[in-house]
Amino acid sequence: MRRVGPNSFTEIYFAGCNPGFVETSDGYVMIDSPQQPIDAVRWRERLEEKAPIRYLINTEPHGDHISGNAYFPNVTVVGQVKLQECFERYLLAFGTLDEKRERFKQTDPDSVWLVGHPDYPSSNPPSMTFTETLTLTVGDHRFDIIHMPGHTAPQTSVYVPQEGIVFTGDNVFHKCRSWLQECDPWEWLAALDRIAALDVEWIVPGHGEPCTKAYLKEQAQIIENWVGFIGRQVERGVGPEEILGQPIAVTAQDPYPIGQRLFVHDERLTGLIVHNLHERILTRQAQEPVAS
Numbered sequence: 544m545r546r547v548g549p550n551s552f553t554e555i556y557f558a559g560c561n562p563g564f565v566e567t568s569d570g571y572v573m574i575d576s577p578q579q580p581i582d583a584v585r586w587r588e589r590l591e592e593k594a595p596i597r598y599l600i601n602t603e604p605h606g607d608h609i610s611g612n613a614y615f616p617n618v619t620v621v622g623q624v625k626l627q628e629c630f631e632r633y634l635l636a637f638g639t640l641d642e643k644r645e646r647f648k649q650t651d652p653d654s655v656w657l658v659g660h661p662d663y664p665s666s667n668p669p670s671m672t673f674t675e676t677l678t679l680t681v682g683d684h685r686f687d688i689i690h691m692p693g694h695t696a697p698q699t700s701v702y703v704p705q706e707g708i709v710f711t712g713d714n715v716f717h718k719c720r721s722w723l724q725e726c727d728p729w730e731w732l733a734a735l736d737r738i739a740a741l742d743v744e745w746i747v748p749g750h751g752e753p754c755t756k757a758y759l760k761e762q763a764q765i766i767e768n769w770v771g772f773i774g775r776q777v778e779r780g781v782g783p784e785e786i787l788g789q790p791i792a793v794t795a796q797d798p799y800p801i802g803q804r805l806f807v808h809d810e811r812l813t814g815l816i817v818h819n820l821h822e823r824i825l826t827r828q829a830q831e832p833v834a835s
């Protein structure tokens with residue numbers, strides 16, 4: 544558990560995303576939920592021993608940020624309106640209950656009995672939504688919840704001015720491989736500029752250690768490297784399968800190792816990035832006005 548503000552903490556060593564919380568004078572506000580069921584129930588018990596959990600804010604629809612929601616059954620979940628729409632679809636993509644149970648038998652036996660447990664019948668999707676921004680005041684703290692599409696379409700940052708921090712979800716991967724498998728890279732770059740404009744001392748990334756705004760340039764460079772690399776192939780008329788048929792200098796685009804037990808997805812991720820960016824660059828070129 545790492546302190547990131549006077550009353551703010553994040554856990555950076557769980558399997559899954561970095562969940563966090565802020566302790567206000569009127570209970571806790573959580574940002575994302577622990578991925579592993581046993582981590583989620585332990586986390587909930589430790590917090591509720593001291594004060595109630597008022598809200599759980601999801602930063603994005605990827606399974607490692609939302610699948611733990613189920614273990615906070617009485618907590619109001621806040622999410623961007625598109626996240627509410629796609630919640631169940633992304634959850635299913637993360638595995639059916641049977642698939643999760645089998646996976647945990649291998650990777651996390653302590654969590655097996657909690658999968659599909661009758662005490663947690665709902666996946667607990669967002670019930671409070673917003674389109675562009677939502678401000679919540681809880682106790683003495685203000686939470687500015689801001690739609691910042693990029694890594695995913697509903698991507699959301701949670702800015703807490705009194706704490707001097709922002710939780711960005713996976714718009715920031717700090718020194719671990721960036722997942723560009725479904726991103727709009729140009730929106731992502733714009734989101735990084737908006738994060739840079741916030742008055743914060745610490746950024747809590749979706750993965751990796753808390754960092755400062757100094758890292759945002761490096762995050763942007765990784766996105767630009769990938770877009771440049773795929774863009775040059777597009778210019779030469781090379782298709783995604785052909786690109787993937789050749790050895791790809793992944794570390795020349797993104798020097799960091801894949802984080803948080805995700806090494807089994809290393810090669811698959813490269814394939815997803817190539818396909819996504821190839822299609823997005825082609826689409827963007829088709830939309831550009833032709834000079835007359």
Ligand SMILES: [Zn+2]
Pocket residue numbers: 603605694713722749
């Ligand atoms: Zn993600």
